[in-house]
Amino acid sequence: MKRAIFPGSFDPFTIGHYSVVKRGLALFDEIVIGIGVNQAKKNLFPLEKRIDIIRQAFKDEPRVKIKAYTSLTIDFAREEDAAFILRGLRSVSDFEYEHTVADANQKLSGVETIILFTEAQYSFISSTVVRDLIAYGKDISAFLPPDVKI
Numbered sequence: 001m002k003r004a005i006f007p008g009s010f011d012p013f014t015i016g017h018y019s020v021v022k023r024g025l026a027l028f029d030e031i032v033i034g035i036g037v038n039q040a041k042k043n044l045f046p047l048e049k050r051i052d053i054i055r056q057a058f059k060d061e062p063r064v065k066i067k068a069y070t071s072l073t074i075d076f077a078r079e080e081d082a083a084f085i086l087r088g089l090r091s092v093s094d095f096e097y098e099h100t101v102a103d104a105n106q107k108l109s110g111v112e113t114i115i116l117f118t119e120a121q122y123s124f125i126s127s128t129v130v131r132d133l134i135a136y137g138k139d140i141s142a143f144l145p146p147d148v149k150i
Contacts, residue, residue, distance in 0.1 A: 002027070004084035004114065007034040007073045011043045013053045014130055016122040018145035020088035023116055025063060032065045032080045033058075036073070044131050049150075057145035074109040085113045090123050 006021055010033070024031050033054055037047060045053070051066055058064040069076040077085060085105060087098055102113035130143050134150075144150065 001029045003030045003032065003080065003082040004028045004086040005032045005034045005077050005080055005082045006086045007036055009036055010050050010054065011045050011127050012130055012150065013050065013057065014125050014127060014143055015145050016088060016118050016125045018057050019119050019122055020116050021064060024086045030063045031086060032067055032082060034076050035068045037068050037070045053148055053150065056148045074105050074111055077111045078109065083111060085111055087113055087115050088118050089115050090118045
């Protein structure tokens with residue numbers, strides 16, 4: 001079985017994240033969406049709400065699992081028996097960071113990183129942008145996966 005983890009804080013989980021996972025399902029038998037928990041990071045949404053949003057998005061997809069983790073991402077990958085880390089890349093500016101982390105993860109654990117480029121129509125969407133829109137009371141439904149309510 002080819003299993004990948006898709007790690008992130010997902011505060012909140014956007015349509016861009018959703019697209020990467022949906023496309024990743026063509027490559028992997030199972031994807032575990034790993035919500036990294038960092039107590040030092042101030043999140044807009046509590047962990048339970050982030051899990052609920054992702055559950056809503058994948059309610060009809062049994063090959064997607066959702067788990068929180070507090071360890072290094074490569075340790076989480078090992079715990080989940082995942083040989084791959086799935087990542088989305090929105091822009092050239094994301095590339096350097098993702099490349100460096102992927103190299104370190106591969107060197108330390110043998111876990112390979114598979115990067116999917118974000119679809120053009122979602123490349124400007126980030127969790128930060130969505131949080132800013134929420135702060136100003138704007139409708140964010142176009143930035144969320146289908147049928148997801150916050």
